Amino acid sequence: MEIAISIITGLMILGALYAIHAKDLLSAVIACGIVGYGLVICFLLLKAPDLAIVQIVVETISLIIMVAVVLDSSREELFSKPDTQGYVSAITAVLLIVVLFYFFRIAAGSLDVFGNSTLRMAEHYIEGAAAKTGSANLVTGVVFDFRGYDTLGEATVLVTAVLGVLTILRIKGKK
Amino acid sequence: MKGMTIIVKKTVQLISGLIFLYGIYVIIHGHLTPGGGFAGGVIIAGAFILQILAAGSDFMKLTKEELGSTMYENLAIFVVVFLALSGMLFGAKVFFFNWLPKGTVGELVSAGILPLYNIFVGIEVAASILTIFLALVIFKEEMPE
Secondary structure (H helix, E strand, O other): OHHHHHHHHHHHHHHHHHHHHOOEHHHHHHHHHHHHHHHHHHHHHOOOHHHHHHHHHHHHHHHHHHHHHHHHOOOEOOOOOOOHHHHHHHHHHHHHHHHHHHHHHHHHHOOOOOOOOOOHHHHHHHHHHHHHHOOOOHHHHHHHHHOHHHHHHHHHHHHHHHHHHHHHHOOOOOO | OOOOOHHHHHHHHHHHHHHHHHHHHHHHOOOOOOOOHHHHHHHHHHHHHHHHHHHOOOOOOHHHHHHHHHHHHHHHHHHHHHHHHHHHHOOOOOOOOOOOOOOOOOOOOOOOOHHHHHHHHHHHHHHHHHHHHHHHHHHHHHOOO
16 A cells, blocks of 8 residues: 555645646646645545545635636746846745755654554544544544544634635625 | 536436435434545535536526535534534533433434434535535626726
């Protein structure tokens, strides 16, 4: 399974690289889809169908919206010459990548073997969830019972995002 | 935004009802099978978005639809907060307390208050995704050329 996930992750990286360098913006959007649907297959291989359902639906809808936007506006990328600010941000990005990679190498040494996570919290969830919440689906039990505050926060984030979108886009207001 | 050909319109009329039903199934079986409020809500919003994309934006009165979806979204998040607070009225004084009887694990009516959370979060997610899409479409219509 590790080999399959490695191949899919490689394909996702190739898709992301193509999306950056594509001349046509429509093909860049489709290449972004490779990343999303590759993630869906990874979730399915790692036995997380809940996440896979959410990811596949959200990916499809966001892809549709992006394709509609590209078809409505121009399909060609507008190039601009890099100035000093661009060089500064590029150098900062490279430095950040080096620093993050170094510390990630150190942190990865102390992790468990792949697919062998033994957190104390996870064991408690798996043992007591069905009896405590009465829910056959462990994920729903965790999301709405053990970690209800998190879910309330997620729902509130959605409402706030919609309020922001309406505030920015409805310039004329409702008559 | 113009509508698509009659082939697309007819196919969407046949399919979008099934997509809507599947979203409802994912929501109300959220405590038994994979899925839940978030996934099912986005599926329901997808059924509406499919209709709007196929039929075109001049077909329906979109401003009215947006008013309705905004209202549903706000009411649903209000009900979710009220359900979370209702744990303080009954039984132990805890936020997010599961005070309804649990029933047998694996039946459709079980797990106490969790299916209610699933249903209202599903309504909220469906309404918010639809509202964002409608706001984008209406902004395109209203924009001066």
